[in-house]
Amino acid sequence: MYTQNFTPITGSLGLSALSAVIPLFVLFVLLGLLKVSARWAALSALIAAIGIAFWVYEMPAVQIASGTLEGAATGFFPIIWIGINAIWLFRLTQLSGHDKVIRGALARLSPDLRVQTLLIAFCFGALLESLAGGGAPVAICAVMLIALGIKPVQAAAICLIADTSPVAFGSLGLPISVLSKVTGLPVHELGVMVGRQTPILALFIPLILIVIADGRRGLKEIWPLALVAGISFATGQAVGSMYLPIELVDISAALLCIGAVVTFLKVWSPERVRETESSAVLGPAIFVPAKNERFEMLQSASTLNSGGGAGIIQGTSSGSRRYSARTLVVARETIELFRAFAPYAIVIALVALSQIKVLKELLELGTSTLHWPLLDVVTPEGRPLGVVNAKFEWLLSAGSIVLFAGCLTIPVLGLSAKQALKVYLKNLGELKWAIFTVCSVVGVAYVMNLSGQIVTLGIWAAQTGPAFAFISPILGWIATSLTGSDTSANALFGVLQITTAHHTGLSDVLLAAANSSGGVVGKAISPQNLTIAAVAVGISGKEGVLFRKVIGWTLLMITIMSVLVLFQSTPVLSWMVPSVHS
Template sequence: MYTQIFDPVAHSIGASAAFAALPLLTLFVLLGVLRLQARWAALAALAVSMTVAIFVYGMPASQTASGALEGASIGFFPIIWIGINAIWLFKLTQESGHADVLRRALARVSADQRVQAVLIAFCFGALLEALAGGGAPVAICAVLLISIGIEPLKAAAVCLIADTSPVAFGALGLPITVLAKITHLPVHEISVMVGRQTPLLSLFIPLILVFIVDGRRGMKEVWPLALVTGVVFALGQFAGSMLLPVELVDIVAALICAGISIAFLRVWSPGVLRADLAGAGTVTATANAGGQQRFDADHNVAGVSHSASMAMPMPGSGTHFHHTTGRDHAPAGTTQAPDSRAEILRALAPYAAVILVVASTQISLIGHALGAITSMFPWPGLHVVDPKGVAVSAVNAKFEWLLSAGSIVLIAGLLSAPVLKVSAAVATRTYLKNLHELRWAVFTVCCVVGVAYVMNLSGQIVTLGIFAAKAGPAFAPVSPILGWFATALTGSDTSANALFGMLQLTTAHHTGLSDILLTAANTSGGVVGKAISPQNLAVGAVAVGMMGKEGVLFRRVVGWTVLMISALSLLVYLQSTPVLGWMVP
């Protein structure tokens, strides 16, 4: 039996906290300063956390190793399990060619690249984050934006900023459900509190995207759409956090946002349609019959030449446009016919399947049937109690094999494959290839969550929480900054919650602040850090052909994240005072 002790170094919380911080400092320095690859930084941090647990906190080596293995298991299932299956789901659409169908369908809504940036990066990106997470929205949306002629650097920056506010409810609500599991706080209350924080960011992100694409000119001409999109998504998150299961909040908000934005574009269009944004290439415009303008552009993206031909409707003309790129494989000198409604519906089928499966789990009969296949057991080799002699909750493991978010996406993929006309052999081969490509991402996440479990079980996290509590009520505005910092360096809001969830809870108990407020603030702050995490920067750089230039992307987006986290910290501070304290459930 191991009994936790929170002041093992000379019975001093300050001295003990110095040792307890070593695993986190190792991770931050190796990643942020020395720029070591994430997998090796995470492995080093795990080794340091185990060393501190054994030699400073006196935790038996066998139990330390067992705790690390439990954390690694949780890191794989359910945390990285969602990413594996979500990326596979998208790759099925690539195999069937329906990824291009979806891109063309989105592009036909408007010929204005600034409008397309909002629809693709924010609306569609939010849906991808809701279903997948793990950097998938950045990779997928950046490729789509480049295919419509947006400069690679701008495309990556737009996608990185867009993939922030949806993150808290992303991956079918995984960051919040993992946080609730670690802290034993109610999922719904955390969801409601996050829904009263992240919508602040959602209000302004579409405006930031338009500014990145086209500066002040874009803001002046496209602000009505950006405002409508931001307000609708923010309201969707706010209302959904109170009324919907956490798995559906972002999905519903993204779908409503996309629907209303498209409807708004039927009655409003930018004053000037522009295909000549900086870096998009040389564009010439000629008038043709029917009140249309036709833009022909040749541009180079990541060293690959693409030719784009877009027939663009004039505002109010009611006509449609066709967009073709080298990826469409249309014969030279011809215009590809619009995709049929059936093909567009097939392209949307995987995402509709996820929504259908999630909704089905809310039916008691189906939910109970899936929930019956659940494993609950004491983790082998772990016998840990707190100073009062109460067993620590982490010694018990629970695996919801079919009700987990990743399994839901897997089921949706199995249902979608026949609709996409992808054979079982191709689907299986794609899955195995996907596993191989994600092997290091799996390793990294397992190590990071292993660090969290070792620190929680040994008492290191509680030590840091007690030390942080000395700041008293002044800790409130710092709370989201911790989440921002953790996500920036681990690349995952879920991992940030696993690392700092107990710290936030402990600090709340020692300062008299709301535990729901601080734990939710960790999640909300983490969404901002997603834009500057090494993993997301690397994904964005690879997607746009800028490998090795992650620093350029970092400089392009870091200023925006500082503004966002400052606004969020102010909001959390006000929520900790009588001014906005009524917002805390």
């Protein structure tokens, strides 16, 4: 048995905290300053965490090794598992040509690159995050932005920043439900509190995206649409958190945002249009994959129709029939548009079905719960750590649901099982270093948590007293940047936040929610997301470039969040904190 000691260096909290921060220092210095690729930075941080755990915290080597393996296993499933399957799902649409259908549909709304950037990265990305998360919105949306003509680093940076404010309610509200489980606080009150924090970020994020995409000139020209997108999503999140189950908050906010933006584009357009490459190639019409003779006939009909006449399609069984060429083309376009968005519609449908009690109980039969071998860790009070018990929801996890959706999508897109399998294996090969990085980083988190390094840092930060309200979101920011998951950050620091709240007289709901709200900002600089983004846009090994591109924006956002939480802890904004009824 290993008993945690939070002050292993001569009983000094300051010196112990100084040693505990070394793995984080190694990770961010190598990644941000020395331009080391994410995989080697993560591996170096893991070695540092293991060294501190063994030499400073005197954790047995066998338990360190076992804890590292548990972290690596968790890093693969469920964390990177969702990214693997979500990227595969999008690769299928690329193989069938239906990614061009989606771009063509967007071009019909507006040919402007900045407008399409908001639609893809912010609106569509938020919908993807609400359903799956795990880096999927970053990978899928970044590839779509590159197709519009945006440079790879720029596209990745845009998607990393966009995939922040939806994260707290992402993956069907998983971060908040996990936070509720570890803290014992009601899900509804936690959701309401988060809904009074993260929407503030949503107001600014569309403006930031425009600046990254087209600088100050773009902001001057597109700011009305950016405000509509930010306000509509923020309103949807804030109101939804009060009246909807947490599983539906982001879905409703994303759909409201899409509806508001599309409606606004009917009455407004930018004075200067910066055209995308896709609009130049595709024009305003929806692209239809030319995969068979029937489509060639439709093309001929469309050509004839351009002169105002009607095309004649010869039928094989019913003789000659006269059709309106335009009607045929529009019908075909509608079918292809349905097929293009079918993968995501199927994901939504499967997610909804998985929430039905009978089906959910059936899927839960595929869940494995076990005490991780060779791990026996207790707190100084003798309480066993919950992290030593691993749970794998093989069928109910978001990644598995996306995998099922992909399998159902194969015939809809007109692909064969052999083609889909080939794409999946190729996808795994492309993501091998992303998988390695995520497993290493989550291994760091587990070693630091099991040995006591994480708690040492938290106790040290709690010495600030009531001013801890300012630091509270920063802890979530650090934890998410380390694990790549707001859910994992809540599992790591949730109990620490409410324990500090009890010692400082602050609201436990406020600090617990602040951990999750601060964590969403850390998502943008997590090695997991950086690696997935780099792989998706074809700049693997240059994660440090992306880190430097987004770190400034994340520092600005976490400062805003920390100031907001600080004021919410005072009479100035304490009215925003919901009361918990026992």
